[in-house]
Amino acid sequence: MANSWLTEFPALSREALRDIKITSDAAYRTFTRNYGDIVDAAFDPLLRLLIWFENLLLIAPWWVVILVILGLAYAAGRSIPLCIGVLTGLLLIGFFGMWEDAMKTLSIIGVSTLVSIVLGIPTGILMARSDRAQSIVTPVLDVMQTMPAFVYLIPVVMLLGIGRVPGLLAVVIYAIPPVIRLTNLGIRLVDKDVLEAATSYGANRSQRLWGVQIPLAMPTIMAGINQTIMMALAMVVIAAMIGVDGLGRPVLQSIQNQYFTQGMLNGLAIVALAIVFDRISQAYARRSQTHMSGIKSA
Amino acid sequence: MPDPLIKVEGLYKIYGPSPKEVLPLIHAGSSKADILAETGHTVGLKDIHLEIEKGKIFVIMGLSGSGKSTLIRHFNRLIEPTAGHIYIEDTDVMKLSDRELEDYRRNKMSMVFQRFGLMPHRTVLRNVGYGLSVQGVSREKQDQEAQRWLDAVGLTGYENHFPAQLSGGEQQRVGLARALATNAEILLMDEAFSALDPLIRTEMRDQLIELQKKLHKTIIFITHDLDEALHLGDKIAILKDGELIQVGTPAQILLNPVDDYVEAFVRGVNRGRALTVEAVMRDPRLQITSDDVDSALDQMRKAKATFGYYVPNGTYAGVVAQLDLVEVAREDGQASLFDHMIDPSVSVTPDTRICATLAETVAADFPLPVLDEDGVLIGELPREVVFEVLNEEA
Ligand SMILES: Nc1ncnc2c1ncn2[C@@H]1O[C@H](COP(=O)(O)OP(=O)(O)OP(=O)(O)O)[C@@H](O)[C@H]1O
Ligand SMILES: [Mg+2]
Numbered sequence: 001m002a003n004s005w006l007t008e009f010p011a012l013s014r015e016a017l018r019d020i021k022i023t024s025d026a027a028y029r030t031f032t033r034n035y036g037d038i039v040d041a042a043f044d045p046l047l048r049l050l051i052w053f054e055n056l057l058l059i060a061p062w063w064v065v066i067l068v069i070l071g072l073a074y075a076a077g078r079s080i081p082l083c084i085g086v087l088t089g090l091l092l093i094g095f096f097g098m099w100e101d102a103m104k105t106l107s108i109i110g111v112s113t114l115v116s117i118v119l120g121i122p123t124g125i126l127m128a129r130s131d132r133a134q135s136i137v138t139p140v141l142d143v144m145q146t147m148p149a150f151v152y153l154i155p156v157v158m159l160l161g162i163g164r165v166p167g168l169l170a171v172v173i174y175a176i177p178p179v180i181r182l183t184n185l186g187i188r189l190v191d192k193d194v195l196e197a198a199t200s201y202g203a204n205r206s207q208r209l210w211g212v213q214i215p216l217a218m219p220t221i222m223a224g225i226n227q228t229i230m231m232a233l234a235m236v237v238i239a240a241m242i243g244v245d246g247l248g249r250p251v252l253q254s255i256q257n258q259y260f261t262q263g264m265l266n267g268l269a270i271v272a273l274a275i276v277f278d279r280i281s282q283a284y285a286r287r288s289q290t291h292m293s294g295i296k297s298a
Numbered sequence: 299m300p301d302p303l304i305k306v307e308g309l310y311k312i313y314g315p316s317p318k319e320v321l322p323l324i325h326a327g328s329s330k331a332d333i334l335a336e337t338g339h340t341v342g343l344k345d346i347h348l349e350i351e352k353g354k355i356f357v358i359m360g361l362s363g364s365g366k367s368t369l370i371r372h373f374n375r376l377i378e379p380t381a382g383h384i385y386i387e388d389t390d391v392m393k394l395s396d397r398e399l400e401d402y403r404r405n406k407m408s409m410v411f412q413r414f415g416l417m418p419h420r421t422v423l424r425n426v427g428y429g430l431s432v433q434g435v436s437r438e439k440q441d442q443e444a445q446r447w448l449d450a451v452g453l454t455g456y457e458n459h460f461p462a463q464l465s466g467g468e469q470q471r472v473g474l475a476r477a478l479a480t481n482a483e484i485l486l487m488d489e490a491f492s493a494l495d496p497l498i499r500t501e502m503r504d505q506l507i508e509l510q511k512k513l514h515k516t517i518i519f520i521t522h523d524l525d526e527a528l529h530l531g532d533k534i535a536i537l538k539d540g541e542l543i544q545v546g547t548p549a550q551i552l553l554n555p556v557d558d559y560v561e562a563f564v565r566g567v568n569r570g571r572a573l574t575v576e577a578v579m580r581d582p583r584l585q586i587t588s589d590d591v592d593s594a595l596d597q598m599r600k601a602k603a604t605f606g607y608y609v610p611n612g613t614y615a616g617v618v619a620q621l622d623l624v625e626v627a628r629e630d631g632q633a634s635l636f637d638h639m640i641d642p643s644v645s646v647t648p649d650t651r652i653c654a655t656l657a658e659t660v661a662a663d664f665p666l667p668v669l670d671e672d673g674v675l676i677g678e679l680p681r682e683v684v685f686e687v688l689n690e691e692a
Contacts, residue, residue: 193414194418198432
């Protein structure tokens with residue numbers, strides 16, 4: 001052997017590497033072939049929810065949708081300027097002919113956020129309750145947040161093909177970490193004195209959780225949900241690559257064909273949606289915690 | 299003495315990763331500081347034995363870090379002991395299962411916290427009703443009870459405020475009302491008034507005393523303020539480095555501190571003002587019930603007393619002196635005791651401060667009789683005792 005490990009990195013041989021790749025590719029392919037249908041079927045309810053929600057948004061007249069969103073904004077913030085801002089954003093989107101795409105995006109973002117909350121909050125609660133769970137979940141979240149989205153798109157597409165469900169999965173994987181992390185953090189930061197008082201009056205685990213920990217962690221959890229919505233919106237273009245309709249698709253087209261204006265307009269529409277939902281959820285978070293301000297100073 | 303309500307036996311608490319391994323060191327006599335230096339474990343409590351009577355206020359005192367909070371949190375097992383037992387009536391609190399422990403916390407005791415521990419997301423009324431809501435009482439009943447106790451602590455009108463909108467004193471009243479609302483028989487108070495300014499603090503203290511007159515709870519009260527301890531405590535326990543140094547009535551603590559640590563605590567206290575007659579009075583030496591002079595003299599001779607309290611039909615009438623009676627007997631064997639009493643109006647009440655009895659004590663040449671509200675003789679106040687209390691003032 002001429003090559004010594006002193007000068008060359010003692011890497012696996014080319015053949016060995018090739019064998020590893022071939023074996024693991026084959027194994028995963030077998031898995032998808034055998035279980036693809038089952039997995040597909042498992043996601044079926046989700047697909048139906050997605051389609052139902054999308055149809056709802058598309059069938060409803062544009063002004064009904066706007067009124068509902070305005071109602072939401074007012075209920076959350078009780079602020080007229082907020083409502084005016086939301087109205088302007090939505091009208092501009094429609095005015096530039098992007099209403100339909102915006103509704104499709106809204107539906108996938110809405111369902112992704114819902115799924116993230118439904119999975120994320122219980123996971124966060126579990127992490128807050130057990131240090132073991134926290135030490136297992138935290139690195140998983142780290143990987144989810146740093147792994148480039150394109151990398152986990154490969155197995156998802158191999159398993160589920162192209163379409164709404166794999167898109168949804170990709171968005172959820174990318175967007176769920178903040179709601180998990182902040183639920184965990186919010187519960188762990190609940191004032192120990194208040195929790196001790198609840199315990200001293202005989203509150204059991206679930207009474208402590210629902211009566212004290214969740215309500216007191218709510219502002220932090222809301223911040224997590226807000227972050228999740230923002231990250232879901234950031235995934236719109238990548239989701240378009242695997243067949244999700246919406247504002248992402250025209251952006252993708254413009255990249256390929258160098259349509260500057262089309263790209264810009266659709267990009268701005270995504271930004272407008274992001275701002276609308278950011279402001280609504282923040283206004284809600286602010287209003288729901290006003291009476292708790294200043295308590296820690298006692 | 300009646301059976302105590304609460305009994306603590308051989309309670310140890312050691313903070314650290316492997317407390318059981320440190321126990322032998324403590325048994326071998328190592329000090330708190332040595333154990334911390336050698337093993338990194340903190341001795342929280344060391345071999346505590348206590349008995350607490352029903353319906354009394356039991357005060358626990360000690361410097362910061364002496365283990366007061368650790369001890370009080372053992373009564374409702376917010377802290378698990380390293381060794382030892384606590385019995386409430388006949389239940390061993392340490393043996394309760396999780397479910398039993400919840401039940402017991404709901405019904406047997408309630409706690410008032412130094413930093414209030416109010417729930418910032420609940421209104422004042424809902425905070426006061428918290429204990430009841432945990433018990434599963436109907437919302438209507440919760441609010442009704444909560445309102446009653448809110449009125450009792452003088453916070454009517456604040457029902458719909460949030461804790462953050464109240465002053466410290468008001469927040470602690472909410473804490474007190476919350477503790478009272480569950481109607482638990484034992485009240486745990488961990489430096490409940492320490493976070494309040496002195497004026498509000500005395501006000502809260504007096505309010506607690508007033509409430510206790512009606513409620514007769516068993517109260518375990520922690521403070522590092524001797525004045526508060528003397529005012530409130532039926533018994534005072536003094537902790538030092540996790541050890542119980544002395545337990546006794548305020549008078550015992552003031553008059554017979556067992557060591558320098560306790561002495562340092564009580565130094566500078568104006569005992570004449572701090573102690574009441576009740577704390578130092580003795581049992582009446584001689585109560586004479588017969589109206590007959592001869593038999594009265596006979597009783598005095600047997601009791602070797604020069605004075606006696608004439609107590610016909612159970613109520614106090616006055617003092618009679620042996621010298622007087624001997625003379626009377628010589629002149630008229632049939633005379634009534636009633637006609638020969640010395641100044642029947644001189645007496646003191648049990649809650650009088652010692653310093654306020656000084657003039658009468660000096661003027662009278664017999665121990666002052668101590669009478670309760672119904673005029674029943676419950677004790678006597680010998681002159682030596684008064685002088686002793688005032689003398690050791692040094
Ligand atoms: N959770 C804990 N972990 C480790 N050590 C503790 C813990 N809690 C208390 N200690 C130690 O136990 C000892 C007693 O503490 P404790 O809080 O009971 O004191 P305290 O008498 O209530 O003091 P203070 O008047 O300051 O409230 C102290 O030395 C403290 O450092
Ligand atoms: Mg303390």
